[in-house]
Every structure is written in C-alpha cells, then in structure tokens.
Amino acid sequence: MTSPTRVVTLxxxxxxxxxxxxxxxxxxxxxxxxxxxxxxxxxxxxxxGACRLCLVEVSGSNKLxxxxxxxxxxxLEVKTNTPRILxxxxxxxxxxxxxxxxxxxxxxxxxxxxxxxxxxxxxxxHIRVSYRYPELSLDLSNDLFRLDPNxxxxxxxxxxxxxxxxxxxTWDVMGRGIDCQVITDLKAPWGESKSCTSCGKCVHVCxxxxxxxxxxxxxxxxxxxxxxxxxxxxxGERD
Amino acid sequence: MPSDELVALKTKxxxxxxxxRICVCTAASCQSVxxxxxxxxxxAEVNKSQREEQVEVRAVGCMGLCSAGPLVRIENDExxxxxxxxxxxxxxxxxxxxxxxxxxxxxxPTDVPFFTRQHKIVLANCGQIHPERIxxxxxVGGYEALYRAITEMTPGEVxxxxxASGLRGRGGAGYPxxxxxxxxxxxxxxxxxxxxxxxEGDPGAFMDRSVLxxxxxxxxxxxxxxxxxxxxxxxxxxxxxxxxxxxxxxRLAIRQAKAANLLGQNVAGTRFEFSVDxxxxxxxxxxxxxTALLLSIEGRRGQPRxxxxxxxxxxxxxxxxxxxxxxxxANIATIVDRGGASYASIGTERSKGTKVFALAGQVKNTxxxxxxxxxxxxxxxxxxxxxVPAGGRIKAVQTGGPSGGCIPNEHLDMPVDYDSLQQxxxxxxxxxxxxxxxxxxxxxxxxxxxEFSMSESCGKCVPCRxxxYQMHQILSRMLSGCAGPGDLSMLEELTxxxxxxxxxxxGQSAPNPIKSTLRYYRSEYEEALRKSRPxxxxxxEGVR
Amino acid sequence: MTSATTAGLTQxxxxxxxxxxxxxxxxMSLLDLDARLFELVSLCDVVYGPLVDTKRVPExxxxxxxxxxxxxxxxxxxxxxxxxxxxxxxxxxDCAVTGNVPSMRNVVPLSAIYQRVFPAAAAIGGDCPTVGVxxxxxxxxxxxxxxxxxxxxxxxxxxAEAIYQVLLDVLxxxxxxxxxxxxxxx
Ligand SMILES: Cc1cc2nc3c(=O)[nH]c(=O)nc-3n(C[C@H](O)[C@H](O)[C@H](O)COP(=O)(O)O)c2cc1C
Ligand code: SF4
Ligand code: SF4
Ligand code: SF4
Ligand code: SF4
Ligand code: FES
Ligand code: FES
Numbered sequence: 001m002t003s004p005t006r007v008v009t010l011x012x013x014x015x016x017x018x019x020x021x022x023x024x025x026x027x028x029x030x031x032x033x034x035x036x037x038x039x040x041x042x043x044x045x046x047x048x049g050a051c052r053l054c055l056v057e058v059s060g061s062n063k064l065x066x067x068x069x070x071x072x073x074x075x076l077e078v079k080t081n082t083p084r085i086l087x088x089x090x091x092x093x094x095x096x097x098x099x100x101x102x103x104x105x106x107x108x109x110x111x112x113x114x115x116x117x118x119x120x121x122x123x124x125x126h127i128r129v130s131y132r133y134p135e136l137s138l139d140l141s142n143d144l145f146r147l148d149p150n151x152x153x154x155x156x157x158x159x160x161x162x163x164x165x166x167x168x169x170t171w172d173v174m175g176r177g178i179d180c181q182v183i184t185d186l187k188a189p190w191g192e193s194k195s196c197t198s199c200g201k202c203v204h205v206c207x208x209x210x211x212x213x214x215x216x217x218x219x220x221x222x223x224x225x226x227x228x229x230x231x232x233x234x235x236g237e238r239d
Numbered sequence: 240m241p242s243d244e245l246v247a248l249k250t251k252x253x254x255x256x257x258x259x260r261i262c263v264c265t266a267a268s269c270q271s272v273x274x275x276x277x278x279x280x281x282x283a284e285v286n287k288s289q290r291e292e293q294v295e296v297r298a299v300g301c302m303g304l305c306s307a308g309p310l311v312r313i314e315n316d317e318x319x320x321x322x323x324x325x326x327x328x329x330x331x332x333x334x335x336x337x338x339x340x341x342x343x344x345x346x347x348p349t350d351v352p353f354f355t356r357q358h359k360i361v362l363a364n365c366g367q368i369h370p371e372r373i374x375x376x377x378x379v380g381g382y383e384a385l386y387r388a389i390t391e392m393t394p395g396e397v398x399x400x401x402x403a404s405g406l407r408g409r410g411g412a413g414y415p416x417x418x419x420x421x422x423x424x425x426x427x428x429x430x431x432x433x434x435x436x437x438x439e440g441d442p443g444a445f446m447d448r449s450v451l452x453x454x455x456x457x458x459x460x461x462x463x464x465x466x467x468x469x470x471x472x473x474x475x476x477x478x479x480x481x482x483x484x485x486x487x488x489x490r491l492a493i494r495q496a497k498a499a500n501l502l503g504q505n506v507a508g509t510r511f512e513f514s515v516d517x518x519x520x521x522x523x524x525x526x527x528x529x530t531a532l533l534l535s536i537e538g539r540r541g542q543p544r545x546x547x548x549x550x551x552x553x554x555x556x557x558x559x560x561x562x563x564x565x566x567x568x569a570n571i572a573t574i575v576d577r578g579g580a581s582y583a584s585i586g587t588e589r590s591k592g593t594k595v596f597a598l599a600g601q602v603k604n605t606x607x608x609x610x611x612x613x614x615x616x617x618x619x620x621x622x623x624x625x626x627v628p629a630g631g632r633i634k635a636v637q638t639g640g641p642s643g644g645c646i647p648n649e650h651l652d653m654p655v656d657y658d659s660l661q662q663x664x665x666x667x668x669x670x671x672x673x674x675x676x677x678x679x680x681x682x683x684x685x686x687x688x689x690e691f692s693m694s695e696s697c698g699k700c701v702p703c704r705x706x707x708y709q710m711h712q713i714l715s716r717m718l719s720g721c722a723g724p725g726d727l728s729m730l731e732e733l734t735x736x737x738x739x740x741x742x743x744x745x746g747q748s749a750p751n752p753i754k755s756t757l758r759y760y761r762s763e764y765e766e767a768l769r770k771s772r773p774x775x776x777x778x779x780e781g782v783r
Numbered sequence: 784m785t786s787a788t789t790a791g792l793t794q795x796x797x798x799x800x801x802x803x804x805x806x807x808x809x810x811m812s813l814l815d816l817d818a819r820l821f822e823l824v825s826l827c828d829v830v831y832g833p834l835v836d837t838k839r840v841p842e843x844x845x846x847x848x849x850x851x852x853x854x855x856x857x858x859x860x861x862x863x864x865x866x867x868x869x870x871x872x873x874x875x876x877d878c879a880v881t882g883n884v885p886s887m888r889n890v891v892p893l894s895a896i897y898q899r900v901f902p903a904a905a906a907i908g909g910d911c912p913t914v915g916v917x918x919x920x921x922x923x924x925x926x927x928x929x930x931x932x933x934x935x936x937x938x939x940x941x942x943a944e945a946i947y948q949v950l951l952d953v954l955x956x957x958x959x960x961x962x963x964x965x966x967x968x969x
Pocket of ligand 1: 407408409410411412413414416436437438439440441524525526527528529530562563564565567669743744745
C-alpha cells in the first residue's frame, strides 16, 4: 500500500465534504459530525457489517449500504436521514430490544449503554413487536468479569477485540439464527477458560450491559476504549 | 483434429457398446421406490439368458418423470421404449420383449407434452449415459468443447462466446455469466480460482444433484473451460454432504478425467493446467450464499460478509474468484460447441437458453424438466404437468422456494423468464416449482417458508436474525387465531425492513413469500385477522 | 407523536391515573412535582386513581396515566375499561411501556415463582392464597399489547420534570416530545 491515496469530494445530506478515497462513509460522516448510528462497528476492530443501523442511501444504488463497510467515491451522494432510513433504524432497534431481556432500570449499563442511547436518539419509545423472553443464565464463573446474555446484542465486538487485539480468541459465536450466543472457549465457563488473559478488553468494548466488571452494580459501568485505535495503529506500523 | 485422449475413450465406449440396452433410472427418486432391486433383477435376467453380449443393463441418471418411477428404457440403435412403474417382477417379461413386441401395459408414452415440450441441453445426457463412465460421456461428444477451446480458441474468444450466449447465472440471482467471467479474466491477480456452487439448499430442489449424479463430467468440462477463459488453475466444487451419490460420482469423474489427461497438468497435451477439488458443506442453506460459501471452503464459519468486494475481485483466500452454479457450468460446453449466437437463439430477449425445474406439488406429472426460457407457466403446469390430479383448479404456482413467491392462476399465461417472474413478485430462483391447488391456505404457505428462512438464518445480522423470528411469530398468531389488530401492518413493515436492510440474500429475500401472498391473497390474511380474538393469557388453573 | 395526543380535550380536562403492576414509583415521581402540582390541578380535575378517593371508574375521562404493567385479570379488565372511557391514554413509566421489572418473571414458569414466593405453602401442598386476589396472567404484558396507547412516557420512574413538561404539553394540546426528556431506564 504505497500508492498515494487520492482525495475525493462527495455530498452527505447535501453537505459537500472531502475525504481520502480509502475512508468509509461512516468515517467521513463522523469527521464532519454527521450522525449515523452504529452498534457493531468500533474503530480499531475489523468491519463486521451486521447491526445494519448504519445503513444509508447512496446515489446510483437502490440498495441501502452499510456506511461502516462502504468506501467513499468521488461525487457520491449520501443520504443519512430519509424517512425510510429513520423508520428502519427504529425497527432494527426494536428488534434488538425484543430479542433478549432488556430491563434498563436494573441494568449495570443503565446510562452508559449504546443500545439505550440509540433508542432514545432514534425515537424508540416502545417496542411494537412482541418480546421473546428467552431464558438465559449468567456466567459468573470468572472472578473479574461477568457475562449477562440477557443484554447481549451479538455485535461480536468482544469476539473481535479478543481475537484481533488481544490475540486470545476466547470468544466465539455458537449456534445460528435466533439461537446464536457468544461463548468462551467452546462453551466452557469463562472462569475456566485457558485462553483468556483477563485483559478486560472485551468488557470495555461491549456496547451494552452484557459484559461487566464484577462488583459493579446497577448503572455503574464505565468503558475505557482509548487502547483500541492506539493499538491497531501500532500494529499497522509494525507490519 | 481430435485429441488422442478422446479418440482412445471413444474406441473404448464403442467396444463396450451392445446392440440392446436396458437403461434403469437409479437416481434418487426412483431409488426410493426400488430402482436398485429392478436394476439387479434385470442383470440377473440377462445373465440367466446368457445374453450379455447382446444386452447391456445400464444404470443411468434421472429420466425426468420421477412420479412414474422406477423408469426403465429399453433401446437399440433405432428405437427406444420407455416403461413406467417397473417392478422386479416385470424384469423378466421386459427382458424377453427385446427384439419382440413391447410390453403394452407398462409403456410410458413419450409423445406427450411432458417430454415433447422439453428442450434438453443441461439434461441432454441425464438418463442416457452411464454417469460413472467417462467414455460414455466422450462417446456423445463430451470434452470436445474443452479440447477445442484450449487448442483452437484464445481465452478471449471463449469469453466472447459466453457473452454472446446471453447466459445468466442459474443459482438464483441471474447475473450475466459473461460479465462475471470478464471481471475475473480482467483481474491482474496472479492466482485465481473457479468455484462451483453445488450447495443446493432450497427445500424441494434437486436439479443440481441430478446433474451431478447423472452427468458429472459435463460440470467438470464447464469448469475447465471457465478456468481457461479466466486464467485459473484450481477449482473447487462445494457440495452439500447430504448428497453422497453426487459426491462419489463427482470424485470418480475427477479421477477419470485426471487419468484421461483431461484435468491436471498439460491438459490434452497443451500448456493448460486445471485441477479440481471437492469441498463438503454441512448443509446450511446460507452456505450457498457466495461469500459464506467461500469462507466455508477456507475452513471458517460459513457466514456472509458485506459485498463489495465481490468474489470476482476478492474471493477465495483473498483472490479473484469465479463462482457459478452447477447448472450454469453445465451449459458451457454446449455454448462453446455450438457457438454463443446459436445458444442465444433459444429463449427470450433477456433470458437465453433453457432452465431446469423441479416440478412438484399438486400436479399429475412431477419430476425434473428442462424447458426453453419464455415458455408459458401454463404450458409447464397444465400441459406438461397435467394439471391438478383430481381435476381441481390450480390456485398458484410457487417458484424460487423460500426466496420466491406465489404466482396466482390469473398470471399462468406469463412467460417464464427472469424479468417476467420478478414483475409478478417472484423470482426464477434455482428452479423449484411447486403447484398448489385451491385447498392451500396462503398464510400457511407463507409461514412454511418463513419457518425455513428463520431456521436457516445464520444470525449474523439483526434484521434477518430477529425479523424472520418476529414475522414467523405474527404468522403463527394469525393461524392460531390470536393475532392482534396491529399485527398485519407490523408484518408488512417487517417485510419491508428485513428485505431492505438484511446483509445477504437470505434475509433480503426471506419476506418474498409473504409479500407475494399479501399481494394476491390479502383477503386470506384479513380473514385470519377477523377470526382472531386476542384473549387474556390467564395462567393455567392449576398454577395458583 | 400521534395526532391523537393533540385531539380535542374537554374545556376542563378530567385526569385519571391508575396503578397496575408497578411499584408506585411513577406516582411518587408525579407527587415530586411538589408546588407545581397546584399548577397542574389548576389545569385539570383529577377524577380517578390512587391520588383521589373515587372507587368507580368515571364514564368520561380526557387523559389517563397508566402506571405499571398488565399482570392479572384485574389489570386486564381495568385497563380495557379505562381505555374505552379515555380520550387519551398514556403508558406512564417503564413498567407500563416495556413491562420492565414485573416482566422479569416471564422467563420462568409461574409455578416456580409460586414456589419461591410461598415456599411454606408450596411445601405443605400448594395452599397459596386464592381467594380475594386477582388471578395472574401467564405472562406480564406492556400496556400497548392489551390496549392502544396514545403516548409513551418511559423512565423508571420518569423524572418529575419530564412528567410535568409532557402533561403541560398535552393539556395545552401541543405535541409532547418525551424522548427529549426521558428514556428507558431513566
Ligand atoms: C441464502 C442464499 C443461498 C444460496 N444458495 C445457492 C445455492 O444453493 N446454489 C447456488 O448455485 N447459488 C446459491 N445462491 C446464490 C449464490 O450466492 C451465487 O449468486 C451463485 O452461486 C452465483 O452463481 P450463478 O451466477 O451461476 O448463479 C444462494 C444465495 C443466497 C443468498
Ligand atoms: S443493555 Fe442497555 S438497553 Fe439493555 S437493559 Fe441494559 S441499559 Fe437497557
Ligand atoms: S478478558 Fe481479554 S482475553 Fe479474556 S475474553 Fe476478554 S478480551 Fe479475551
Ligand atoms: S457480549 Fe457485548 S460485545 Fe459481546 S456480542 Fe454481546 S453485546 Fe456485543
Ligand atoms: S441476512 Fe440472514 S443469513 Fe444473511 S447474513 Fe444476515 S442473518 Fe445471516
Ligand atoms: S455499524 Fe455498520 S452494520 Fe453495524
Ligand atoms: S429419479 Fe428416476 S426419473 Fe427422476
């Protein structure tokens, strides 16, 4: 990758913006303080493209594209807030709330939760589909951290940070469809994991109350994510 | 000048040829009704009468009219008679009829629309040749197209032929094959792959399996020609593990082709090199999606990823990769053989060639058919299929399986091509075609397909993972009479949201069965709502 | 907001509140309006609910605040009755909006809950209280899954300020914007 990257200009929501051609629509929107909701994407981790909250309309395509996974191009016209997009965002958030058991008032992440914040910001004031109420049990086997699958949205940030940054690959996704679950070490209790280094990175990248430090009570979660871009940058310079 | 390899194989086939042949269909459907026993009975019969020198008993692939199986064709170089519902007890009478009058009571007429309206390219050898003998394939002209391509044509000329043929992908999406090949051919990547998608996950679909079981060399030849055209040396066939017969025949075919110098290094003495390997899929529907399939070949979790980049740019192991469906490859040899323009004379303006369908459901004749694009749906289901068995009215025809839709009776006169099917809210899909009579409840039909999509969703993206579940919930509530007043509008909203926001084709097309039944049979949904009484979900009496 | 929230109210609007399966926290938060309660009362009449003495549901109500989820046959019938008699019905607080804490029982069979709550009774043969108590529903429901709801006011509980603003807007027939003031779990 030694060829110089070009600079392109494009329009996002009728604003003229410029960007490096290797940037994603999401990066450019963020640089220009244009709001696009995201849950699975986290700077410093590989692109996953699965929460579908960052979908935008792009000229020349009648398909909606994930801003986190789509590169900019010269003269692209991007729309981030058409009625269609706003409606789909709400529906996707509602689906997430219906999938597991989210009881914000008694959740460790209350007030620090990306799902909760997006619901408020995107206008989700109730869930129109029926709740699923799955029966899921907590993993409290780890002395330092706990997993509460009731709050998990399967964004796989934990999977990716543990694999790509920490190099431990403790987490994985098991099952398919609505039965998917994140698991540690082939579904062994987390506390018995041979691969986990207890670095805590997964806990810090988790957007919800699914992963938390032991000892935190309701609304006590705090995330420290400064390590991410820094680490990936270091790694990028190395190879 | 034909290659020495091909001449040798042809001679071998001729030496083996007998004046009379008893061809027994031993493909899956006939097998399930005793074809293997029939085959053995014929062998014993011929053996007993010591006529091995005059009569060959040949196990062949699917003959098409599976509903009348086991099928047996007794032929010599002049005539052929097809027999239906043959049992082991019939073997002796039939074997003795050779050289005499045919056995009337078992004759299956072949001058009926089911057979006469077909146009066989992909299935030309199915039910004719012995699938486990490369010389049989070569005897009917097999591998000549490959030989001609690599000795007389440039890759560019092959590509031009495929483009001129107008062939579109038969795996579902109908993307122009020539265009896809061109993208891969143009890629500067020094390593390229050719992949054959034989995952065939649609419930009720068995077109690809039949081709692989009945004529595996045709697919290998198509892949080899493709490899030559795009500049690849290695290919993979991704087959679902539930197809053991297809797998073993494919394995054998690869071995035979290698031994005959038609695969491997210096193919037929040229500088062209191409090897093929088999990879088995565990039978997840989503692994038929191209990006998931490629990850699965790499040994990773078979889950779709966002496109672009498309496989043609960055596919298997990050390399430029051509991925096509079994049936797509099965058309290639014919295209090179007869020329792209000749192939393009079959079909309609924007849908060229033929399409194989697995005709099923409420029709008299079910089985595998290959028809020219543009044939009317009515011709297929009423003339060829013979209509509803008890004489009832066809209510709808479902095409495209869980990604497709229901086409109501009033549209039966439409031509079967990619664009017309899309216009009426369905898709060509990979070739499933299910006929429904008036007894079908369309909400039930929609739920059946949604149940499939829900359980096959890989779970990666939110709209498909949770949306298919919620749509299934609503449909179930409607069918059990406890839907709420808002359920229909929520269902419609979910069909739009899931269709437009899902990551891969599975989620994007999962709402299609609902959308199309809502479009044509909305009253059945409204009726279900009218009958619904949301009742108080009181805890059971005992639980106090 | 739904157009219903700005639908014509009576000259002197009649306000009802009700407390279904909730902890009364939302009502407490309403009382936290303190002095501003007088302002509120000057704008409407409180005609039904835990804050007043009336035992019967009045025939005509302009605005009903429903606290709590629907958990029993009693809740079910009451909320249907209130809906029928109210011009506007507000799901008031997280329990009404989402089911919240009361709905946490939905992941376990009811029988297990009885065992847990009345262990002694369960031990001697299921003699749980049955007379004079409402019969429980199989699962706890948010209000909008039983009746149509015109406005959702999430929060556990919604802050007094949020309640105040929203009520003022509704009584003035302006479209309220609750999510500017509160959220799930707030
Ligand atoms: C969920 C899903 C399942 C699919 N299954 C198959 C399949 O079983 N066989 C197939 O050839 N294509 C399947 N496809 C289509 C492939 O992604 C791809 O488009 C096709 O293999 C390309 O070949 P073609 O151009 O020859 O059709 C599937 C697509 C999706 C989204
Ligand atoms: S994870 Fe977030 S949305 Fe879920 S209960 Fe906790 S705070 Fe609420
Ligand atoms: S604590 Fe670190 S090593 Fe352990 S699972 Fe989390 S990210 Fe992986
Ligand atoms: S545990 Fe947290 S980080 Fe991991 S998938 Fe679930 S929500 Fe995402
Ligand atoms: S649409 Fe369905 S199958 Fe495709 S990636 Fe999303 S969850 Fe997986
Ligand atoms: S942030 Fe783009 S799909 Fe999740
Ligand atoms: S399987 Fe024998 S005719 Fe199809």
